[in-house]
Amino acid sequence: MLSFFKKNKNKNARGKSYYNRENLVHNLNDFISFFEPETIAQYTTLETIKFNGLSLSKINENSIKQTLEEPDFTFEEKEGLNGHKVLFYRHIVDNLIFLMQFHFLKGNFLFVSNTTSSSSLLSNTDKTAFVSRITNKYLPDTNIDLEKGLEIKISDSHSNFLNVVDGVNFKVIYVNHSQKNQQLLKNPNLANELMQDDFDAKLNDYF
Secondary structure (H helix, E strand, C coil), X not given: CCHHHCCCCCECCCCHHHHHHHCCCCCHHHHHHHHCCCCCEEEEXXXXXXXXXXXXXXXXXXXXXXXXXXXXXXXXXXXXXXXXXXXXXXXXXXXXXXXXXXXXXXXXXXXXXXXXXXCCCCCHHHHHXXXXXXXXXXXXXXXXXXXXXXXXXXXXXXXXXXEEEECCCEEEEEECCCHHHHHHHHCCCHHHHHHHHHHHHHHCCCC
């Protein structure tokens, strides 16, 4: 659906403060919130949900870089959430700005968020057109009244899903809802493990 992203050279560079501000994850609960969205309108598709032609279960750092080349910015394991890595891509297509962020935890790809904005104001007509592209691809035989709202969740047979969020920012989030990721986030000791890993890493600087 978003093949025009591939190897797009028209990018704007931004600094660390910009990407830190745009980063959607600052703690473990943020991760969990993306796996448990509160979207009311939910649908199921017979198609396999993909991002930029990649099945969510097959996304890894190498596949991303082969498709989109090197990221504009990378956050390596942040203090307090060791094991978290984010690859950012910021592309400009005409007057549209796409900010994609691929999130990994302990080497596992969890989700990618694609935030769309405009050099002017992203209109409701624009957003409706974007959601229509999604529904036409994944729900061609389902009549959806987008005038009632643009926030929808579409799941596939692999339990992966995409979630449209029409808030302060308009974004589509593609979640790799694999059994492995579910088990990872439900690990009751995960928060302690991430903080302990971070503490151990600091000690390595002194011994």
